[in-house]
Amino acid sequence: MSFDNKVVIVTGGSAGIGAAISKLFAKEGANVVIVGRNEAKLEAITKKCAQVGKKPLTVKADITKDEDVKQIIEKTVQKFGQIDVLINNAGILGTACKIMDKNLVAAYDEVFNTNLRPVFLLTNLAAPYLAKTKGNVVNISSIGGIRGTPAYSAYAASKAAMTHFGTVAAFELAVEGVRVNTVSPGPVETEIFANNKDLNIELLKSRTAQNRISAPEEIAEVVAFIASDKAGSVTGSNYVIDCGSLVKK
Template sequence: MFCCSRNKSNSLSSRVNMSLKNKVAIVTGGSSGIGAAIAVAFTAEGAKVAIVARNETKLAEVAKECEKNGAEPLVIVADVSKEDDAQKIIETTLKKFGKLDILVNNAGIARSGSILDKDSLAKFDQVLATNLRSVVYLTHLAAPHIIETKGNIINMSSVAAIGVFAPNTFIYNTSKAALDHFTRCIALELAPKGVRVNNINPGPVKSDIVANTGADPAMQAMSWEMMKGKTALKRIGDPEEIADLAVFIASDKGRSITGSSIVSDNGTLLQ
């Protein structure tokens, strides 16, 4: 169930400065969690948003939340790991809005396993296809259009790119570490063209990522408690916190930030 809700104090009517007014943004993985929260926050800031995910039902719920901010998002049902779908995402957005200012590569999956497992390479290929290759391909497709608007790209990484917090997590951790370095490479390449590229590296954030690994409810609860215990502040982040950070980075308020990995982790890296 879509868990993001912007309270009245954060509604469109109460925001004096619409920092993303008339900007066009694509948000992948926009059907729940961080992606959904970013879509809602961006529309509250005046952006025209294309929300992308595989789950049409959940996307419809997020679209309703966006509409409360006075803007109807473009809903695109797609799997970012498929090249034809990636092309559809860019082409449909440009056809609808005529330009592209912001790409938020948020879609991601997690799979655990030991390097000794017989299916370790199959899991690795699956995760890398979504968490890294799709980002590279979407950036390849979107970059020429973002150069035209002097826009920016935000890649959703993780503190798992920086530290190892549990055994049997090499697949996800490796995908995010590679994503961080990809971001730095492309930030340097596109900086002369006026385009900024950044990572956000969240710690534990309330979402359905644990449920999507196939864990049963008891295992999910145990996982969240374990993650909470590994933060210095002893709390799990909310998707809206990451969304607010994304708004700042995507707007002109973040105009000097590029090639950065910005951590919001309740002190996970301090432990």
């Protein structure tokens, strides 16, 4: 899969799944735009990408702020003049919160303002440029949007909404020659789970049919395929990568 001179935006691209995606696209020849909030992490992934491909453009941005989101598109177009792939990867698990907890709505606001609202805005702003290049969007959702996790209802609802948004966007943008697809990972070995005592990695492994969890690089490979010309007939699809989590009884 070659992405020579293609311009690829990756939100949440400085760590975890996003970092693996950024590095793989750089290796495949893309001009990668890495969006993140942590300068140290942005610098670290920039060095890794430059070792295997072109030095990426980094954009320090808080995607919960509309002005920051607009800057992502503006800086990308200013630098490269086009957008070929938008990967909406940034997201948070949020604070564990049960339905009867008093802070449920606060948890909802926090998660939806990070996981969903920026996806709407970024897709809206990038769509005219994607129409010019006949590009595509890949949304990183979760199996949590298919089978919710207790105490994380806001996260599950945000991912279900993201997946459904992708389906609608795929239908609407098909006429423009733009494809939209979703990738729904199960547990992945990232710091989100490594730092969560309620969802530790060994527990997550036991909940999968393969008794393992995915590496970020495995998710990146699927994303690259979907975004490539090899998947030219694929739109409105949701690829589940979960080591058999959904099939385990």
